[in-house]
Amino acid sequence: MQKKIRPRSQIYPFDESVSISHKSLNTNNTNNYQVWYYHIADSDYFEIISLTRLLPSDRTQYIIHNNETGGDLERLYIILKGNVTLQTPLGKYKLRKFDSIFCPDNLAHQFQNEGLEECLIGSIVLTKNSNIGFDDFIKYAINNRHEVHDDFEDCDYNNIADEPTIWEFNSIDPVLRTRSKSVGGSERFEWFVEPDELDSVSSTDIICLDPGKKIGFHTHMPEYEGQVEEIYWIFNEKAQLRTEYFDKNVNKYDLIFFPPGSSHQIYNCTLNTLWFGAWIGSDSTNSYKNTLGQDRTGYIEEYKRIIEARKRRGLPIPPETLSD
Ligand SMILES: [Fe+2]
Numbered sequence: 001m002q003k004k005i006r007p008r009s010q011i012y013p014f015d016e017s018v019s020i021s022h023k024s025l026n027t028n029n030t031n032n033y034q035v036w037y038y039h040i041a042d043s044d045y046f047e048i049i050s051l052t053r054l055l056p057s058d059r060t061q062y063i064i065h066n067n068e069t070g071g072d073l074e075r076l077y078i079i080l081k082g083n084v085t086l087q088t089p090l091g092k093y094k095l096r097k098f099d100s101i102f103c104p105d106n107l108a109h110q111f112q113n114e115g116l117e118e119c120l121i122g123s124i125v126l127t128k129n130s131n132i133g134f135d136d137f138i139k140y141a142i143n144n145r146h147e148v149h150d151d152f153e154d155c156d157y158n159n160i161a162d163e164p165t166i167w168e169f170n171s172i173d174p175v176l177r178t179r180s181k182s183v184g185g186s187e188r189f190e191w192f193v194e195p196d197e198l199d200s201v202s203s204t205d206i207i208c209l210d211p212g213k214k215i216g217f218h219t220h221m222p223e224y225e226g227q228v229e230e231i232y233w234i235f236n237e238k239a240q241l242r243t244e245y246f247d248k249n250v251n252k253y254d255l256i257f258f259p260p261g262s263s264h265q266i267y268n269c270t271l272n273t274l275w276f277g278a279w280i281g282s283d284s285t286n287s288y289k290n291t292l293g294q295d296r297t298g299y300i301e302e303y304k305r306i307i308e309a310r311k312r313r314g315l316p317i318p319p320e321t322l323s324d
Helices: 134-143 299-312
Strands: 010-012 018-023 032-039 048-054 074-081 084-088 091-095 100-102 110-113 119-126 165-167 175-177 188-193 201-209 229-234 238-242 247-251 255-258 263-267 274-281
Touching (some): 032 134, 048 110, 074 201, 110 119, 119 274, 263 299
Antiparallel strands (some): 010 255, 018 032, 048 119, 074 100, 074 119, 084 091, 084 110, 100 165, 175 188, 188 201, 229 274, 238 263
């Protein structure tokens, strides 16, 4: 029998992210706002992830992506807490929890907290086609952001492209996923989007798991799906990651990176509803689609392989397999 060596998934704890203070463009210009950066060095797609906290009245610096600011990277934002206003030269947009945002190249953009509670904004920087690395990105973020501007009149924004694309969470019809029982999965709702605007992300997904529920054990197998990567971002206090190699608890805002071919399951080991985000990175030349509701090729055989690997390593065998 051919032996397959599958890579391990990798946890990037929030506690180990790099915390950097940026000057806020708030009305008094007195506050700094905090950004936490995660560096997924082994990823082809998701090299840089960030979490920005804006206190009431804070505004971020202006951000523009074009060839002068690091090359052809793509960036997807997601609102994780609070009511955020996105400001661009083309207008202002009100954003709410779990809305996702994409700003095309050359569109200056800035986030503002006009509410009374703190806001948290996640960003996923996709560097597949870019010559910028993590260190360059951080250097740029610290040193070369645009000078303090009170409004866009001072901003040099030639070649303004299209409007930002906003996927409003409340406008997405959640999909009830029911078909992964045979690999230990539970019924759950997912808010699933395939963003055509980005080359490097084939799907974004907000997933809700009731207490005790699980995602089925699965692997994005390169032999069937190509070089597909995935990240999970945990939005609750605690969850459990299970793989063929280990079971580990993960905590709020921890990231999990799944290199191509790494097995995974998330288990809601708490008494609260678990929310987390999942993003699939795949090359635009790859025809991979995260076909909701359809079984993956070879998924039962892969499930059995994962369970055998867990047995060999003395890991607990999920109860659903005991009755098989
Ligand atoms: Fe997955």
